[in-house]
Amino acid sequence: MRRTTLRDIAESLGVSVNTVSRALADKDSVGVETRDRVKAEAERLGYVPNSTARSLVLGSATTLGMVMTNPSNPFYAQLISGMEQHCRKHGYSLLLMATEESLANERRAAEELLRRGVDGVLVVAVQEGADHWRRFRSAGVPVVLINRDLPELNTDLVGVDHVQGGYEAARHAIAQGARKIYFLEEDLGVSSVTDRVEGYRRAMADSGLRIEPDSMMKVPTRRLEQSAMPWDPREAYRLAREVLLSERRRPTAFVAGNDYFALGVYRVANEEGLRIPDDVLVIGYGGDPFAPYVIPSLTTVELPAAEIGLSAVEHMLRRLKRRPADGAPEKILFPPRLVARASSGGGA
Structure with a gap:
């Protein structure tokens, strides 16, 4: 028609x-x-x-682009919901595009948003290049990064202090008496991952504990296969099983880079008759909705998704009121919060 x-x-x-x-x-x-x-x-x-045609006349699309790696991630789902509501409140639409950790997809998304003439772009970057985002800066269109830094772009960032998050998770395990702590983390080379690892390393160093060569366990991410799930516990299950069945390597605690990986550890423990937290502590990351409802309830690091989304939109709106180049780029990092529950012996 x-x-x-x-x-x-x-x-x-x-x-x-x-x-x-x-x-x-x-x-x-x-x-x-x-x-x-x-x-x-x-x-x-x-x-x-026709909003696109109208934007050409008015010089403004009243639309913000949102480029996201995987919107099924519960953290990003909460963030998007809050951002969309706040954009609507201020008369903006939010145009969402998913990249599934693909640089080619990210470049296509950037090209499409440029073609549509969006007013600004909020980006969870793949972190493998910045030239396509520099084109927005050259065109006077502000770019605000979310949760992942892209230092070569030299632009605004709103996200989580993941170094603190990794540190708090490991320190909690140490405070509960764990000494042989394994860290289950994604194999993606992005700032959120490297920052959590840095936090873990600092906590171990501050406590005088040695990091064994095999205790940094990189879990292959299912997102590279464009799965609808942000993470899959199966690979974490496989890696956790290898060390939990080894008398020599058996850890006293697992710190996971997300709550889904913690579920992999739970399954191994259940299959092998190991008790959480008596035989092994388990600490997740992300504060996913299921964390209080598994048995035992999962200790996790909660992330302030709503606050980050609100701050990112507010920051973008401030940039839109002046030239994007005015003022030095800002880095706003929100502190995460460790919630101690039964899986670490720290709560109900």
């Missing part, structure tokens, strides 16, 4: 296209009676304004 145009309305009423355009825009140069007739006919014909 062909989309109704301004010309269709004009021909139906016997007026000019310019009159229809001015009437729909509530211009004073068009009489009230004519405006009412035009609007009634537009509604009857099912006319929907």
